[in-house]
Amino acid sequence: MNVLNQALLEPSEAAALIASGGYLAIAGDEAVLAGLPRGNWIGGTIAYFMAQEGGQTTRGKVFVTKLDAFGLLPTITQYDAQHLPSVCQDGPDNGYSLIILPAFSRIHYEFAKNAPMYEDMYMKPLVGWISGAHLDDLATCKPKTLDGRTGELFEDRAVVLHVPLPDNISVNVSIVNLFKQGSGDVIYFEKEGFSASTCVINQRPVSFAKYLKEMGHDTRLPLVADYNGASVNVSFKAVNLQDATVDFYGPVFPKVAYRLADSFHVDYEAAFAQASADLPEASFSCNCILNYLYGELEGKHTGQVIGPMTFGEVAYQLLNQTMVQMTLERH
Known part of the structure; x- marks a missing residue:
């Protein structure tokens, strides 16, 4: 594994990398992460990966991203919800910060709302x-x-690696989103949160769960908001008609115009391969668990991109159902 690569490894291989003193980000099952030796690394729990050999679900291996600071000294910082707003201020003037946050926690909500x-x-x-x-x-x-x-x-704390880089190296962050807003109703929510009972459509409140059922909406297709030309997804976790609630993998917010994503007939494997074909080798990458499940990516590939399949992606702000890559460019 060279300095710019990521890999799905046996715990013993990860332990050897930790012992070498390198700065690492590691994804894996809680029990396996807890059994790794102490060192310069941060971790997060997950059991789904895009590995060198294709998509894998495993509790026994860990996905390791080795971060090269080119002789400079990265720092590891923990953040609670109160102190998280300083995360970018704490970052290096030239370099990047790699953050992991636990899903459905208060700090997850804080980041989604205020980042x-x-x-x-x-x-x-x-x-x-x-x-x-x-x-x-x-x-x-x-x-x-x-x-x-x-x-x-931690169940409610973010861990961050702040990685400085030499002045002749710059950072590029790429987002691959296969979804865009459809042409249907504009949907507003009156309350912010990871769930909703009602929404406002055509200036009147309606049950969102009933609306989705009446529309026959395929909930594999997310809500999409347009933020100044950038499509930001909010993915569906569950629709409960009995309780008339809809749960999401990211929060919805008032005064934001959402539409249901346009349906598409695309092969996820081919779409991600095409989208990443011209990207250089990544220093960090991740993809969404929902793309993994809905695209049936077990055993398949997403072009040259590998990484953990996560409950949300961060490219500055919180994203859902996207693929994120970070590459380094030497000048």
């Missing part, structure tokens, strides 16, 4: 992902992050 307003946001590269769990365990196991220096596991 675009953080000081120095969009001025300093911020990438990362939302940790999760095996889908069979969601009812009993909370997603976690881990500080590799101490082995501490």
Whole structure:
């Protein structure tokens, strides 16, 4: 594994990399992460990966991203919800910050809601992902992050690697989103949050769960908001007609105009391969668990892009159902 590569590894291989003193971001099952030695790494729980050999679901291996600071000294920082707004300010003047946050936690919500307003946001590269769990365990196991220096596991704290780079190296962040707004109704929500009972359509409140049923909407297609030309997805977690609630993998917000995503007939594997064909080898990449599931990517590839399949992606702000890549360019 060279300095710019990522790889799905056996725990013993990951332990050897930790022992070498390198700075790492590691994704894997909670028990495996907790058993790794202390060192210069941050971690997050997940059991789904795009590996060298294709998509894999595994509790026994870990996905390791080795981060090269080219002789400079990265730092590891923990953030609670109160201190998270300083995450970009704390980042290097030239370099990037890699963040992992636990899904469905208070800090996940804080980041989703307020990250675009953080000081120095969009001025300093911020990438990362939302940790999760095996889908069979969601009812009993909370997603976690881990500080590799101490082995501490957190249910409501972000861990960040701030990585400085020499002045002759710049950072490029790329987002691949296969979805765009459809031409249907404009949908507003009166309350912010990871769930909604009602929405406002054509200036009148309606049950969102009933609306989705009446429309016959395929909930594999997310809600999409248009932020100044950038499509930002909010993915569906569950639609409960009995309780008349709809749960999301990211929060919805008032005063934001959403539309249901346009339907498309595309091969996920081919679409991601085409979208990433001209991108250089990534220093970091991740993709969404929903793309993995809905695209039936087990055993398939997403072009040259590998990485954890996560409960959310970070490219400055929180994203859903996207693929994120970070590459380094030497001048």
